[in-house]
Amino acid sequence: MVAVTLWGSLRPFADGQTVVEVEARTFKEVLDRLAEAYPGLRPQIERGVSMALDGKIYREAWFAEIRPESEVVLMPYMTGG
């Protein structure tokens, strides 16, 4: 299981939790499990999410590998100037 930290405004769509546990070994599996367990998150996932994995930001990288002890934080998909 990995602990996935959501940002605050997603909490209402995850039964009020900020940290949810999912069974996943990749970023894609995190997204798939989240969308299954909390269908309310689906629109945001479709619009795009980034992930901070042990402090490094990944903008799209489905196959980024996640270990059970990894710190996984979801972030909105970001753009720069």
Place this chain on the structure above:
Amino acid sequence: MAFDTEPKRDFKVVGRRVARPDGIDKVTGRALYGADMSAPGMLMGAILRSPHAHAEIVSIDVTAAVALDGVKAVVTGADFADAMDAATADVRDNCLARGKVLYDGHAVAAVAAASGAIARAALDLIKVEYRVLPSVTDVDLAMRADAPVVQAGRAVEVVPVGLSENVTDHCEFGHGDPEAGFAAADLVIDRSFTTAATHQGYIEPHACLASMGPDGKADLWCTTQGQWAVRTACSAILGMRASQLRVTASEIGGGFGGKTTVFIEPVALALSRKAGRPVKIVMSRTEVFRATGPTVASSIDVKIGMTKEGRITAGTATLRYTGGAFPCGTVAMGAQAAFAAYDLAAVRTFGWNALTNRPKEAAYRAPGAPQAIYAVESVVDELCQKLALDPLEVRLLNAAREGTRSSYGPTFEAIGLEATLEAAKAHPHYAAPLAAGQGRGLSCGFWFNFGGNTSVSLTINTDGTVGITEGNPDIGGSRAAISQMAAEELGIPYEQVRTVIADTSSLGHNDVTDGSRVTFAVGLAVIKAARDAIAKMCARVARIWGIDPEAVEWVDGAARPTGPNAGTFPPMTLAEIAALSFKTGGPIAGHHESNADGAGVSFGVHLVDVEVDRETGATKVLRYTVFQDAGKAVQPDYVEGQMQGGAVQGIGWALNEEYIHDAEGHLLNPGFLDYRVPVASDLPPIEAVILEIPNPGHPYGVRGVGETPIVPPLAAIANAVSRAAGVRLTALPMSPPRVLKALTAQG
């Protein structure tokens, strides 16, 4: 992607102040920018723009325009495709309005004619009937339930019901219990701020030349930060297949985020399709201000608690941004960046985006961060003033460091904030005496930095030189930096490498030049492409020598035997291997394609001294020093240039630049005369101090540097003004009339 375990720190080419490959072209006038290209049989395009901030388009009658001699095509929004995703549809509707005009200057129709003069005359003959609607340009007013609705039904699901329909987005970040933190503070300050929309202000207006044949194949030349993004948007908007459109990026005369999208390109393509001839469109400066993207305007509340010793106990911020007439996600980046410089037990930020009758926001250097960090750094400074604490010591005491849980969630890896603050503290600027009426301010700044999709190819020429093909328009010397990294990795002189920027048919997709990504991500890709070529060269040499490829290593630009059974062959240089390549299996090239990650966040600290003229309210910047972590500065001149240029854009934002609208939503200052960007005589020398705390995500430790420097000037100057004049301004810009008003109120 696997990261090198230890960034390389010992360099031969990287870190040198080499001459840029495009330098001669740019100092002799030879370099070709967007407006410098022509084609045989070319027509000139011109665009009709809305005089209203908000109106329904009842009808458009183009008959008289079409009938004018020399007019070859007229298009409206109806000439664009219908089906596409919502974000692209917004871009489409911004290029030519559908149904409603949403801001003063919104494009309505376009003409292609034998000359620019005829095209402009034809615009006067287009009859548009408008039904004018009430408009709103202020973000706080736009969020009120009774505000005119700019677009209905655009809110995402996270927006609570019952708000104005203009509210499209909401976000919340943070951790801990702010209320408990405030209760533990000795002083809590709660302030509200506003910042004006500012424009990127690139000196080169948007320009393009489009040519579509009757077979539907098209070529587009334009000034852009990303030719693939242009191709993606234009092919969708025109209903073309991407393979039918080849986009070539011209030299680019500045972008700063503003050229990451399209405005005139789809219009020129539609006109060319209709006229069957090449069409060139060049925006006027007025059009650039009225119809291309400024940054968001904002209204922000910040509350911070601090102990007598200077420890921050909690911080909260509510950010209300408007990205203009279309949904905009920039506030999420502001809400994440607001408190990034601090190690906080309790922090919470809330972001809201509201639609207004302003032009569609376009990214501007560290989008969303300058506004939020300005508000936070102003309140931190006021706390320091009230508690009689040294503002630099307070930053050091609270600085985020490796292992800090950031205000937006993730735990920081190695970051350079503390070292940057220490460098500022040790610098003579911090201790230099100030005269009466002068004040010193400081602020931290932050940006996330991105990697992104990158595709490069590297060819070993038979004479031993190397060609690199990459896909990111070079805004500030990136071709030099990329050649340097390739030369470093291959072990050959910089002069032997030439980097060119490809059109969309010559490489795989490359993301736009944004997010400070190019030196990081393209550099990473070019290093990997060089390694790919090295592996191939070593394999060739192994066969020549008749030994295992594993027994060949690459050292200083040559293959050498290595290990016990390799034998004693003399090294073969890259040039020798290249010369034999046709005999040993054909041309040698390296490639790399990936979506790069691990960009590594960036922090900076700015120190500024100002003097305020109590008669006029004018603020003079006397001394300015920028401290920033570059990970590894590949070409230090261009790193310094980013730091200096970003700082000066921030100075303009702090002191003068703003979009000014009248009550009906008309933009009152669409020109450089009234929208005043900093000029040489406004400024002192800008000293740039580069720190190098290696980014663990890059083989050479490189971090992006381009965006962070625009962040700190806003608060640094506000803090300096407050200390110089004894008045704290909470609205940007701190233009002379505003400062004078504050001084008068102070008595």
Place this chain on the structure above:
Amino acid sequence: MKTVPVSTTINGDAAEFICAPDETLLDVLRNRMGLTGAKEGCGTGDCGACSVTLDGRLVCSCLVLGVEAEGAEIATIEGLATGDGLHPLQQAFIDHAALQCGICTPGILVAAKALLDKNPDPSETELRYWLAGNLCRCTGYDKIIRAVQAAARQMRSA
């Protein structure tokens, strides 16, 4: 509108063109003479990207009519280098990284040369005020000032 024939000298060479009476010198140079080194940043005299000299006087070519160039000597960025040798200002701009995007560079070089022709040893303040009519959005001006100072030093010692 009837066009007007105009005889001038551009970068030392006799040049003739026809233009409309309301056509700017900048448009003539760029669209009729193929000299696209001068840039249009604003068209209203605010940015200096279109700087050229007219009989030695620095002007914004977007504010001058083509017909006003009759009999005049025009110098543009294209004439600054001689043969294959760069002007010291051009070399200094490369050596001191005084350009990023480079769109302002032709105008700034022409303006800086016009200053150094009159005043070979300007102070930093004089330099900053002289160049106040040339906007650069990329560099913050610092490296531009250093480059002009370095070129001036070199030209004085040459």
